[in-house]
Amino acid sequence: MGQDSEPAAGPAIPPPRVVWFRRLRLVALLVVLVVAGVAVARVVTAGGPPTRQDLLRRAGLAGKQQLLIGVKDDQPGIAQVAPDGSYAGFDIDIALMIAADLGFAPGSVRLLPIESEDRIRRQARDGDRFVTVDMVVASFSITDERVRQGATFSAPYLSTEQSVLTLKTDERPVDSLRDLRGRKVCTLATSTAEPNLRDLGALVGTRKRVSECVQDLYDGHVDSVVTDAAILAGFVAHRPGDPWSVQRARPLRLWDIGEAGQELYGVNTGSNVALRDLVDLSLYRSATDPEDRRWEDAFDRNLRWEQPASLPQQVAVDQQPAARKVEVRQWPWETVALPPPAPWRRAARSGARGRGRPSSGC
Known part of the structure; x- marks a missing residue:
């Protein structure tokens, strides 16, 4: 190379x-x-859509220490109070399931007895006074009339139908409500069955509590009791040791009267629409999660065992009614803001469920 190369x-x-x-x-x-x-x-x-935490704030539950729930206390199998003050029944299990999904452990839930006529106003008895509860889970059938009067219902959580209860020694058949013409019948004062029974010629008397109607039947003051099968079945299938609010019990019979309409029980949250949405969210997860057996376990524990004593009447449909889907926003960081599932919410689960539509009711 004759020339020096230049640097690159x-x-x-x-x-x-x-x-x-x-x-x-x-x-x-x-x-x-x-x-x-x-x-x-x-x-x-x-x-x-809002987040679940948004709904909790709108419902007034964020930071709330105690949840008040109005329930029945004289309906074996549905909701009954024992002498020690503890409650048991299908409605009780559903109330505690919803409460758990809202973040309330059983110790943070107060169950208060509520009469049928007070369920729309959500006025439950607390000792010698009345208080407004957060929600009502009290065999409360969904009807348009009750909505017009101020109830705000969740999606249904149980489907049953109307039935007739008589003494087992009464051999007169009851195939329909028309067979009660001229007979003395007791039903609840707020029941939609009352006007129908009067129109059919029954001699109707009303009570505030179904246990009072059953007591009248035992004492011979009436010939039959008319209300929902799920409520009456508990009196038919009596188990030794069950707490009873009636005396002089006698064998009973439940009649299938061939009514096509359904009685769909819902949770009343009053004017608290955000709480209604949270209840629906709980019911939707219960109805669609294949690992969730809380509803089925509640049915088996409280209602299924009553069925053999109630034949040919079906006590209640053993599938959870279809629930309303609630849209909630779920950001990746939302799992940080929400509390982890509490231990009492974890249970073995399963099951697809059926549908229903509202009719009239207890």
């Missing part, structure tokens, strides 16, 4: 002003992206 040229180093401008442009781009992200999040938050 290195990468060009931009002037300091160019470097500064590029960094400024990158920072500006990042700022624009952050602002746009915040704006999009605000739009989605304002226009999209």
Whole structure:
């Protein structure tokens, strides 16, 4: 080589002003992206569905220490209070299931007795005074009339039908409500069965509590009791040791009167629509989660065992009615904000369930 080779040229180093401008442009781009992200999040938050935590705040449950639930106390199998003050029954199990999904352990739930005529107003008895409960889970059938009067119902959680209860020694058949013409019948004062019975010629008397009607039947003051099969079946299938609010019990018979309509029980949350949505969210998860057996366990424990004594009447449908799907927003960070599942919410589960539609009721 006759000539010296020139050194290879290195990468060009931009002037300091160019470097500064590029960094400024990158920072500006990042700022624009952050602002746009915040704006999009605000739009989605304002226009999209609420989070579960939003619903808890709207329902007034965030930070609440105790949940008040109005329940029946004289309906064996549905809701009954024992001499020690403890409650048991299908409604009780459903109430505690919903409460658990709302974040309330059993020790943070107060169950208060409520009469039928007070269920719309959510006025339950607390000793010698009345208080407004957060929700009512008290064999409360969903009807349009009750909605007009101020009830706000959740999706249904049980499907049953009307039936007739008589003494087993009464050999007069009851195939329909028409067979009660001229007979003395007791039903609840708020029951939609009352006007139908009067129109059919029955001699109707009303009571505030179904146990009072059953006591009248035992004492010979009436010939039959008319209300929902799920309520009456508990009096037919009496188990030794069950707490009873009636005396002089006698063998009973439940009649299938061939009514096509369904009685669908719902939870009344009054004007608290956010709480209604949370209840529906709990029922929807119960109805659709294949590992959730809480509803089935409650049915088996409280109602299924009553069926053999109640034949040919079906006590209640052994599938949870279809529940309303509640749209909630679930961001990746939402799992940080929500508390982990409490131990009392974990249980073995299963099951697809059936549908129903509202009719009239207890």
